[in-house]
Ligand SMILES: Nc1ncnc2c1ncn2[C@@H]1O[C@H](COP(=O)(O)OP(=O)(O)OP(=O)(O)O)[C@@H](O)[C@H]1O
């Protein structure tokens with residue numbers, strides 16, 4: 160189970176070994192993880208994140224193209240408009256620096272099919288976070304009741320297989 164390819168061609172241990180390079184921003188505390196994924200994978204990704212205590216996120220519908228210019232995905236039946244831009248889901252998640260790796264691993268495990276067009280993740284530095292209701296800034300603004308602020312390593316894809324069933 161844990162070390163099977165899960166049909167994606169990628170071993171879980173490869174995903175678990177993934178490490179985001181944040182060295183360009185040595186003193187930045189918050190980062191925005193921007194994931195462009197297949198729309199039909201969005202519910203699975205959101206559920207996976209929520210089940211690990213990542214609750215704050217923003218989803219939007221976007222259109223985009225990757226290195227294939229949006230062309231090849233037509234053959235797999237992905238919806239597209241009259242241009243070469245393919246409909247994608249965008250998920251923005253602002254998290255503490257120590258959560259970036261975990262969030263990326265969760266997203267990859269839930270969004271990866273192994274086919275072209277699986278998407279991309281971009282990591283952006285965030286200067287500060289403000290909760291409008293309370294005027295809180297920084298860590299207390301990002302932190303939420305019941306959330307996990309100190310999650311570190313997820314080594315299994317079992318929860319994903321459960322959700323898939
Ligand atoms: N360089 C980029 N800049 C901004 N958005 C991008 C970029 N590359 C990809 N995207 C966005 O990510 C979506 C999915 O890209 P896609 O998965 O096709 O990337 P890819 O590099 O072509 O990889 P693959 O070979 O797996 O298809 C695109 O539709 C687009 O919205």
Ligand SMILES: [Mg+2]
Nearest residue numbers: 225226227276
């Ligand atoms: Mg592509």
